[in-house]
Amino acid sequence: MSTNFPKGFFTNGLHCGIKKNGKNDLAIFYSYKPCVAAGMFTTNIFRAAPVIISEKKIKNKIYAIIANSGCANACTGKRGIIDAEKMCKLVADEIFVKPENVLVASTGVIGQFLPIAKIESGIKKLVTQNLTEMMPAVEGIMTTDTFPKLVSSKFRIGKSEVCIWGCAKGSGMIEPNMACTERPVLSKVKGSRSATMLSFILTDAAITKNALSEALKKSVNKSFNCLTVDGDTSTNDTVLILANAESKNKTISSGKDFQLFCSKLDEICVKLVKMLAMDGEGATKLITINVQNVKNTFDAKKIAKTVANSPLVKTAIYGNDANWGRIVAAIGRSGVKVNSEKVDVSFGNLYVFKNGRPVNFSEIKAKNIISLKEVEINIKINTGKESATVYTCDFTEEYIKVNASYRS
C-alpha cells in the first residue's frame, strides 16, 4: 500500500457487472484489525436500505465497508434490506467476521434491486485479490464523477505517526444534510433515486468511539454539510470513518490530541468537499461562499446556502458576469432577517456592494476574478460575530445535458 495510507487498511475495487459501461462498480475498504467506527447519514425521509443497515451497525466494531455504484438499492422495500444485509454477510464470510462487523453503502439508480448474484461473485474476487490498490476502490464508488477524489494526511501524536485517508464520490443530487447516529431515527423507510455523496475515511489513529463520533460530527458540519451542487439531497448520503489504532498512539479521547485530530480531519473533509464541488455535474468552477458577521452560524449557513443554490448566481458566475444584484436578491430572500443597509458583498477582495449600496468597481477586474477556476464570494452581514462557508459550483448547459438523459 502507498505510504500515504493508514497502516492495517486494505482496499480493492473491480467491475462486477452492475454498471453497463464496464467501469468499476464494487469496492471494499478493509482493516485486518477491528475498528471503532462513526457515521453520518442522510436526513432525507426516504432512506435507502444500505443507510438503514449501516446506521444500525455503526455502534459495532467494524472490519470492512462494502460499497457499490450503479444501483442505489433505494425504494426497494424489504428485499432491499435483505440484499443490503446479504452484501454484509458475503463480505463477512470472506474475511471471517460477523455480518454485524461490516458496513454497506450504495449509489446509483433508484427503484432497482441489486443484481445480487453478480455482487456475490464480485465480492469473492474482491477479497481474494491483493487488497493493495486504492484507485480501483475509489473508482468503484464513482457515478457521474469525472475524476476520483482522495486525499491523505500524516501527522504525529506523541511519538506515533498517524495517517488519515479519505475518499469521496458525488457529482449530482448533491446537498448532503447528514446527521449522526445518536439522533432519533425519523423513519424506517424505503429509499429513493440518488447520485449521492459517499465518503469513506480511514485512520490508523487510536481514538475512543465517542471522540471519533464527535470529531466526525464537527468536521461534517463544516464540510460535507456545507456542500451543494444542485440543492437536491440524496437518499443515500453517507460518511463513514473507521479507526483501527494501528499507529499505536496514546488513545485520543480529549484535550490537545483530540484538537489536533479534529483539525486534521477538518482538512481532509474540506479538501474532499472542494473536489466534489469542483466536479459537480457540468461544473467549470469551484465557488466558495463566505458569510461573515452574522448573529449565529445557522443563519450564516442559511444565507450562504441560499446564494449557493441560486440558479441565477450560478449561471452568472458561469458567464464570468459580476452580477452582484443576483447575490443581493438571494441574500434578501434567504429568510434570515438582515439589515439591508449593512450588507457588503465582494468577489475575492473586490468590493461590489457596501453598506447596502452598489460600489463603483472595475468590471474588468471583476471579470478577471470571476474567470478563475476558483471564485470566492464574500458576504458580510455585519450584525453579529458568527460565520459559515459553503462550497458549490457554477451551473452550465452540461448539467442540463447530463441530467436530461441520466436514465437512458
Next chain:
Amino acid sequence: MSTNFPKGFFTNGLHCGIKKNGKNDLAIFYSYKPCVAAGMFTTNIFRAAPVIISEKKIKNKIYAIIANSGCANACTGKRGIIDAEKMCKLVADEIFVKPENVLVASTGVIGQFLPIAKIESGIKKLVTQNLTEMMPAVEGIMTTDTFPKLVSSKFRIGKSEVCIWGCAKGSGMIEPNMACTERPVLSKVKGSRSATMLSFILTDAAITKNALSEALKKSVNKSFNCLTVDGDTSTNDTVLILANAESKNKTISSGKDFQLFCSKLDEICVKLVKMLAMDGEGATKLITINVQNVKNTFDAKKIAKTVANSPLVKTAIYGNDANWGRIVAAIGRSGVKVNSEKVDVSFGNLYVFKNGRPVNFSEIKAKNIISLKEVEINIKINTGKESATVYTCDFTEEYIKVNASYRS
C-alpha cells in the same frame, strides 16, 4: 378599447429609451375615475424603490399605474426613492391628480438609476396619445418574456356586467412570495437586481377596499405565490389591482357576490400564472404539481415547491424521462414529516409510485405523458386533507444561456 376590457380604463405603452433594443419600456394603466386599490409586494428584504413607494400609496384612491422595464430602480438608495416619486408626479401632472394617487412599478437591471429625462418625455407622449391600445402597455413591462400575457373575464353581478382584466410579465428570477400591505414592513431597504414578476389587474366592479384586498390576498396565495421558475425571489415583485366601480353593480363587500368575484379573480390569476410558468426562461413545458392529502396547506405547498425547484426533476421532465426517484427524493428532503410508506406519485393518471413503493408502469405511456407541453405531477401524502398546487416549468440549456449573459 376592446370589449374585453373594463369600462373606464385606458392603457398605453411606448419605447422611451430605457431599453437598448428599441422595444417598449414604459406603460400606463389609467382610470378616468378614482379606484380603490390593493397590492401585494415582494417579501425580499432588499425591496426596490417603486415597491416601497407603491406600498405606501396603496391605501389611497388611485388613478393610474406607471411602470417601466429595462431598469429595476433597485439598490439605488435615496435617489431611487426620489426617482420613483418623480415618475408618479410626472404622471399625476399629466392627468391632473396628485402624486399620491399614482402607483409605480419597475423591472429590469439592478443598481442602475432610472434615466429620468427619457422617462419624463416618455410619460408626456404616453398620456397625450390615445390610451386605447392594451398591447403596447403589456409589451412595455416585458423583459425576457417571449410573449405578452393578458387575460380577461366578463360576468354578471346582479344586472351589471363586470369585467376583470389582467396582465403579467416575468420569465426569470421568478418565485414570487408576496405579502399584502397590512403586514408589518420588515425593512426600509434599498433594492436589488431583478427580472421580477409584475401583474396589474383592472376591474370595473364596484367593490369595497377591504373586500378587494381580501380577494387579492386569497387569489395571490393560490396563484402567483404558487409559481416558481428558478426559486429566485425578486426584489420588485408586485401585484396591483384597481377597481373603478364603472360597471355600476351593487358594491361588493361580502356574501355570494364576493365569492363570485373571488372565483373569477382566481381564474384570472391562475391563467396568468400558467402563462408565466410556460414562458419561464428557456422553458419548453408547463409543469403543474398537485400535492394532496397533507395535514395543512403550508406543508403541502412546501413539498410542492421543493419538487418544483428541484433541478433534477426539472431536467428529467425536460428530457421526457419518468425519473420518479428524483420526485421522491425531493419530497423526502422537503423538511415536511412524511410517512414514506403512504406516498403515491403519478404523472397525470399514470401511477409510478404507490404506498412508498415503485409501481410497474409502462415507460412508453409515461414518456408520452411527459412529452406533452403540459405535464401534471400528482403527489399524495395521505396523512391529511389539505392540498396545494404549484406551477413551474422545465429546466433547459436555454435557461443557462439566457442567464449566463444577461447583463452583457
